[in-house]
Structures are given as C-alpha cells and as structure tokens.
Amino acid sequence: MNKIDIKKVWAGIFTRAAPTYDQVGFKLFFYNFGKQLVELTEIPKKAKVLDVASGRGALLFPALKKVGLQGSVIGIDLAEGMVQKTSEEINKRGFSNAKMMQMDAENLKFQDNTFDIALYGFCIFFFPQYEIALNESYRVLKPYGRIGLSTFYRNAFNEIKWLDDLTEKYLPNNKEMDKQEEEPEVSEFETIEGMQKILIKAGYKDVHNKIEEKEFICENAEEFWKYLWSAGYRGEMERISSENLENFKEELTKNFHKYSFEDGLHWNIKVLFTFGRK
Structure with a gap:
C-alpha cells in the first residue's frame, strides 16, 4: 500500500470544512x-x-487591527477552500494590506528576514515535519522577530472524551492512516516543557508560555453535529461509512443530551500559548 499523503488528506478535509x-x-x-x-x-x-495555517482568519483579522494601514498580514494555508473563503472575506472588508496564499508551512516561498511576527494558531500539531515548519518561520523572520503559537493544553478534551469513545466504535480499521495519526498519551504540544523544548531546539530565544482557560457552550445536538463536520474532527466523521452514519448520529444525540446542561453542552478548555524570538 502506498503511504498516505497526510498533508493532502488534511488539506482536503479543511477545504470541505471551510464554508x-x-x-x-x-x-x-x-x-x-x-x-x-x-x-x-x-x-x-x-x-x-505571517499567519501560518490561517484558516478563516481567526488571527489574520485581529492582527490587521494591530498593524494598522502601514503594516500587513499574509495568511497561508494548504487548504484551497480556506484560502478562497478568507480571500473573499478580506475583499469584502476592503483590506488592501492583507492577502491569502496557498502554501505549505514546511516550504515557505518567502525570502529570509521578511516578517516581524509569525503566528501559529492551533496548527503546529497537524504538520508531519513540524520542526521544518518552525525552521522555515525562523528563516523568514527578521532578526529579533517574534513567534506566537497556540496549542491545546493537556487534558483539554476530557469533558468531551465520550465523543472519541463513541466514534471509535464506528471507525473502520485503517492501519496505515492510524499509524500516521498515532499520538503519545501526552503530546509535547500539550505541555509547557514540551513546547519550550520544541522552540528552543528550533533556535528561538526568550521562550515563555501562558495558559488561558475559557468555557464554550454548544446549544443543541444538531449544532454539535454541524460542528463536527466544520472542524478538524471532520477527518474522523468522513471515515464512518454512510451505512453507519445514521446510527452514529442517533447515539451521538443521546450522548449529547446525557452530558449536557439545560443551556447545552459545556466545554471548559485550557489553551497553551508559547512565545519566542529569533
């Protein structure tokens, strides 16, 4: 069996999730x-x-407010759908100092010492060779340029662990895919020590972290169903056969109500922010 091109797979998933x-x-x-x-x-x-794996512009648009008219923000994403949707939004809002480009974070098409800031919002753990991506951002940062990343802090998904347990029942065996997606029980992306080690190894200095916590609420089971198709979890959903999808949705709805409060399903999540400079 040919080795799955995991980057191509994720680009397709996020293109379909983009709307x-x-x-x-x-x-x-x-x-x-x-x-x-x-x-x-x-x-x-x-x-x-530089906004790496920009998605729908969650960092790009707030960053534009910071840099002002004399600054600029370039968002890159491997998913064509994300590039298209965010480009449309940039044009709709009338920004002339921002643009989206379809590009691989592990192979940046920019000259050395181009950017003052590089941002990675919830994306570094998707890159098969994240070390190369960080080396690339180091290369394109100006001297003393800074990097900021967000990752999920350890146990971030504990409140919705039941979702993974349920999904596992419906997933077919795909040893090649599973092997490439295998993660340790606690990933280095989920800890202060792990993220510091990653950035220091890539050459960044003054590395420091901050943990923030916020609660989100999903109001009903149908919204939760739509949510699963709209984010990275879509990759799991697409692996469930069409024959099993209706049964999965039925069980999902029951579990949603089981774990919900009156106002919906709560997700109190901790996020790890990590910073460094060139």
Missing part, C-alpha cells in the same frame, strides 16, 4: 483564542505578519 468553519456549534472558538494570541504577542504598528 462553516468556526461558524457553528462551539461558535467562534478559534476566533476567541486567535484574538487572544494576537493580544499576547503584542504586535506593533507597521509590523509585517
């Missing part, structure tokens, strides 16, 4: 933490910013 990404279920999840990452990175006026 409703961050718009349903736990609404504006990425926007809220994106705005927070931008604030914590302390982006100066006139800065030139």
Whole structure:
C-alpha cells in the first residue's frame, strides 16, 4: 500500500470544512483564542505578519487591527477552500494590506528576514515535519522577530472524551492512516516543557508560555453535529461509512443530551500559548 499523503488528506478535509468553519456549534472558538494570541504577542504598528495555517482568519483579522494601514498580514494555508473563503472575506472588508496564499508551512516561498511576527494558531500539531515548519518561520523572520503559537493544553478534551469513545466504535480499521495519526498519551504540544523544548531546539530565544482557560457552550445536538463536520474532527466523521452514519448520529444525540446542561453542552478548555524570538 502506498503511504498516505497526510498533508493532502488534511488539506482536503479543511477545504470541505471551510464554508462553516468556526461558524457553528462551539461558535467562534478559534476566533476567541486567535484574538487572544494576537493580544499576547503584542504586535506593533507597521509590523509585517505571517499567519501560518490561517484558516478563516481567526488571527489574520485581529492582527490587521494591530498593524494598522502601514503594516500587513499574509495568511497561508494548504487548504484551497480556506484560502478562497478568507480571500473573499478580506475583499469584502476592503483590506488592501492583507492577502491569502496557498502554501505549505514546511516550504515557505518567502525570502529570509521578511516578517516581524509569525503566528501559529492551533496548527503546529497537524504538520508531519513540524520542526521544518518552525525552521522555515525562523528563516523568514527578521532578526529579533517574534513567534506566537497556540496549542491545546493537556487534558483539554476530557469533558468531551465520550465523543472519541463513541466514534471509535464506528471507525473502520485503517492501519496505515492510524499509524500516521498515532499520538503519545501526552503530546509535547500539550505541555509547557514540551513546547519550550520544541522552540528552543528550533533556535528561538526568550521562550515563555501562558495558559488561558475559557468555557464554550454548544446549544443543541444538531449544532454539535454541524460542528463536527466544520472542524478538524471532520477527518474522523468522513471515515464512518454512510451505512453507519445514521446510527452514529442517533447515539451521538443521546450522548449529547446525557452530558449536557439545560443551556447545552459545556466545554471548559485550557489553551497553551508559547512565545519566542529569533
């Protein structure tokens, strides 16, 4: 069997998720933490910013407010659908100092010492060779340029662990795919020590972290269903056969009500922000 091109797989998944990404279920999840990452990175006026795996612009648009008219933000994404949707939004809002480009974070098409700031919002753990991506962002950052990343802090998904347990029942065996997606029980992306080690190894200095916590609420089971198709979890959903999908949805709805409060399903999540400089 040929080795699965995991980057191509994820690009397809996020292209199909793009129309409703961050718009349903736990609404504006990425926007809220994106705005927070931008604030914590302390982006100066006139800065030139690179937003890696920009998605629907959760960091791009808040960053534009920081840099002002004399600064600029370039968002890159491997998913064509994300590039298209966010480009449309940039044009709709009338920004002339922002653009989206379809590009691989592990192979940046920019010259050395181009950007003042590089941002990675909930994306570094998707890159098969994340070390190369961080080396690339280091290369394109100007001297003393800064990097800011967000990742999920350990046990971030405990409150909705039942979802993975349920999904596992319906997933077919795909040893090649599972092997490439295998993760340790606690990933280095989920800890302060792990993220510091990753950035220091890539050459970044003054590495420091901050943990933030926020609660999100999904109002009903139908919204939750839409949410699963609108984010990275879509990758799991697409692996469930069409014959089993209706039964899965039925069980999902029962579990949603089982674990919900009167106002919906709560998700209290901790996020790890990590910063460094060139």
